Amino acid sequence: MADNMLPTINAERIWQRHLEMAQIGATPGGGVHRLALTSQDIAAHRLLAEWAEARGFAVEIDAMGNMFIRRPGSDPALAPVASGSHTDTQPNGGRFDGIFGVLAAFEALEAVDDAGLTTRHPLEAIVWNNEEGARFVPGCSGSAVYTGAMALDDMLDCRDRDGVTMRACVDDLRAALPAAGVRELGRPLAGFVEAHIEQGPELEANGNTIGVVGGMQGNRRFHVDVTGEDAHSGTTPRAGRKDAFVAATDMAVALREVFWDDEDVVRFTIGQFDVLPGAKSVVPGKASFTIDFRHPSAETLQELGDRVGPVCTAHAGPCHVETHEISSAVPVDFPKPMVSRIAAAAERRGFASQPIYSGAGHDARYLAETCPAGMVFIPCWRGISHNEAERAEPSDIAAGAQVISDVLVELAELP
Numbered sequence: 546m547a548d549n550m551l552p553t554i555n556a557e558r559i560w561q562r563h564l565e566m567a568q569i570g571a572t573p574g575g576g577v578h579r580l581a582l583t584s585q586d587i588a589a590h591r592l593l594a595e596w597a598e599a600r601g602f603a604v605e606i607d608a609m610g611n612m613f614i615r616r617p618g619s620d621p622a623l624a625p626v627a628s629g630s631h632t633d634t635q636p637n638g639g640r641f642d643g644i645f646g647v648l649a650a651f652e653a654l655e656a657v658d659d660a661g662l663t664t665r666h667p668l669e670a671i672v673w674n675n676e677e678g679a680r681f682v683p684g685c686s687g688s689a690v691y692t693g694a695m696a697l698d699d700m701l702d703c704r705d706r707d708g709v710t711m712r713a714c715v716d717d718l719r720a721a722l723p724a725a726g727v728r729e730l731g732r733p734l735a736g737f738v739e740a741h742i743e744q745g746p747e748l749e750a751n752g753n754t755i756g757v758v759g760g761m762q763g764n765r766r767f768h769v770d771v772t773g774e775d776a777h778s779g780t781t782p783r784a785g786r787k788d789a790f791v792a793a794t795d796m797a798v799a800l801r802e803v804f805w806d807d808e809d810v811v812r813f814t815i816g817q818f819d820v821l822p823g824a825k826s827v828v829p830g831k832a833s834f835t836i837d838f839r840h841p842s843a844e845t846l847q848e849l850g851d852r853v854g855p856v857c858t859a860h861a862g863p864c865h866v867e868t869h870e871i872s873s874a875v876p877v878d879f880p881k882p883m884v885s886r887i888a889a890a891a892e893r894r895g896f897a898s899q900p901i902y903s904g905a906g907h908d909a910r911y912l913a914e915t916c917p918a919g920m921v922f923i924p925c926w927r928g929i930s931h932n933e934a935e936r937a938e939p940s941d942i943a944a945g946a947q948v949i950s951d952v953l954v955e956l957a958e959l960p
């Protein structure tokens with residue numbers, strides 16, 4: 546297809562749609578609180594479905610609560626080319642994480658429609674359910690179940706803190722959208738590109754508009770349980786103590802050294818730390834903490850991650866320690882042709898771009914296992930995300946949506 550046949554997205558329309566979506570679950574602090582499949586999140590799905598219906602695009606929902614908006618292609622036998630992300634947010638999250646990818650995908654469908662273009666493959670805008678994992682654990686369960694990486698029934702049986710099951714929430718979504726068709730899980734996609742705010746500081750620091758995402762780092766998460774002995778803090782001499790807090794902090798300091806790298810690529814975080822029984826005058830007999838370790842290299846994940854157990858044991862002192870690996874994910878490398886296609890699309894439109902690696906996990910991780918997948922990042926202010934202060938510029942949003950539109954149209958012309 547000639548470059549001049551690529552449709553131009555409507556920058557004002559996509560910005561207005563962001564503002565409208567940001568009202569659903571709006572917080573006093575200027576953010577959005579819209580946990581997966583709550584009434585707010587379902588309202589966001591409904592608004593999107595209304596826009597789709599006004600266009601004559603078909604809306605479908607699958608058994609896991611993922612929503613699909615389709616513009617047909619000329620060859621109904623071909624699998625759809627798709628883009629999308631999520632409408633759910635973290636508690637008191639921002640106005641752009643997730644929803645930008647959904648609205649960029651929808652804008653691409655609208656821009657193609659405005660141009661009156663007939664694509665060979667159908668185009669789809671997808672809302673993946675429960676990406677954030679803030680209400681139902683684990684996150685990304687919508688895309689994981691769709692692609693077969695997680696079992697449907699396990700995820701539908703998940704309960705939130707109030708005991709509400711995902712199954713009941715998906716029923717609520719379906720009831721709120723009675724006109725939506727039924728989509729079977731695992732229906733193949735011919736390609737998938739996801740737009741997202743960077744959630745990090747690189748693009749802004751380099752003055753670039755588009756991040757061409759080469760892949761996503763992997764992770765290993767651990768839980769460490771330290772057991773000592775409760776004792777009277779006034780009478781027990783140091784030599785007789787089995788202080789679980791002291792042992793746990795010794796482990797934390799030693800781990801920090803082991804995971805230190807001069808290049809600052811390793812992401813090592815102790816985000817939860819509990820001390821029990823948690824009384825001022827009791828030498829604590831129990832301590833536990835979590836480790837979240839991320840890295841782009843599978844070898845480094847293996848080597849450094851395997852040191853967690855031995856390092857903790859070496860610094861347990863008089864206490865007993867047990868380490869458990871609670872989850873892991875391998876790094877993802879997006880296919881080279883997709884990465885080059887995204888870079889070329891940015892260049893053709895005159896957007897300053899750079900290669901970038903995703904520090905966060907996204908739905909594209911699971912899609913990459915079943916179809917050619919890629920991601921497009923845009924800058925966000927100071928890299929701040931999962932925060933009410935999250936901010937992205939209208940011009941960057943338009944640029945990201947334009948790249949998504951161009952890439953989708955190209956992919957939709959492939960055999």
Ligand SMILES: [Zn+2]
Binds near residue numbers: 631642676
């Ligand atoms: Zn997100």
